[in-house]
Amino acid sequence: MQIGTVIGNVWATKKEDDLQGLKFLIVQPELPNGSAIDSAYVAVDRIGAGVGDKVMVTRGSSSANFAKEHSLPIDALIIGIIDSIDIAVEQR
Amino acid sequence: MQIGTVIGNVWATKKEDDLQGLKFLIVQPELPNGSAIDSAYVAVDRIGAGVGDKVMVTRGSSSANFAKEHSLPIDALIIGIIDSIDIAVEQR
Amino acid sequence: MQIGTVIGNVWATKKEDDLQGLKFLIVQPELPNGSAIDSAYVAVDRIGAGVGDKVMVTRGSSSANFAKEHSLPIDALIIGIIDSIDIAVEQR
């Protein structure tokens, strides 16, 4: 999972039918030390994350694994709001 | 999901049988602020997107999750036409 | 899906049993304007593509979605031979 910070929201009225009602947030991926890496992208949130929260994001097709009956066409899901990170070895 | 803008169309008469009738668009991926990133690619559209639209794209195998009976061999699907993006924290 | 051009063939007598009889081609990925990007790789072809053809390739696990009874261990499939590409907005 990737570490990141929620930096915004996306609204899209017209979308695939199965995705109505989902919340879409913009996440800036980061290293464990908080440095930004790569490009910001859109992730689905079902656990109440908001702007400024440090989160863990599952990317790729397993992000759709919460829908037990039918998988949805999404590729990023916020799976946790991070309380703390403990780096024991000097990060390279 | 990746943010991007539809910049063109692709036509392919000869293709895998399961893909007949699908619409293929070219998407230029972008940061939330509209800067182009990475390489343009082909995505399937089922929601009526057209050239110039800012869209959200699901990439990878979950892009095929709309076909309930049998998954198709595609790896990118336009899942929403973006109305607006709200960046609350300065984008890095 | 990625745009690319077929540039060669690969032969492998010894392979996973399920893959006997498949045709393996080498594809050079490209931007819509034909510039080469990234590294050439091997894709399965079932639609009669050949050297010099401009093709669309599905990458990742959904490339195995043509096998309805049992998915094969492949990660790239040529899904269409491109007739034409129309870029409406200046490509970035």
Added chain:
Amino acid sequence: MQIGTVIGNVWATKKEDDLQGLKFLIVQPELPNGSAIDSAYVAVDRIGAGVGDKVMVTRGSSSANFAKEHSLPIDALIIGIIDSIDIAVEQR
């Protein structure tokens, strides 16, 4: 699978329900010779790995393949604690 070293822990009280009880570790990916590459990320551990261990990590949706009844929304799993690596050809 990617080779890496466990460098820390992540705690997240608020998370997707299915993920309660899982252990999340931070892994720094490496080349076989131990040089760090790419960005550190979070992986699930079920085999007792700890800080300083050299591990093999499966990334992407197959990392969820341990859950036979229902796949979880995770994208990285520590699948082995490495005893030794033997490079026979000079590593490039």
Added chain:
Amino acid sequence: MQIGTVIGNVWATKKEDDLQGLKFLIVQPELPNGSAIDSAYVAVDRIGAGVGDKVMVTRGSSSANFAKEHSLPIDALIIGIIDSIDIAVEQR
């Protein structure tokens, strides 16, 4: 699929239960012309590949598609030992 050369072995006594008995090799990915690209990684081998062999590797979740009853948590599988590569167009 990616082309590469087997350059070594990895041993891990402690691993996910489902993976006992599998052989893990280190593969250096290459262009069709043999130039090394990207980072070496670990792949499962079931077809008898060994150090020095030029191979095709399936990466990502479809690498687990050989296990018909239950998918394993692996993300790279050697699917063929390459006999020859024929590049018809000058490789870019």
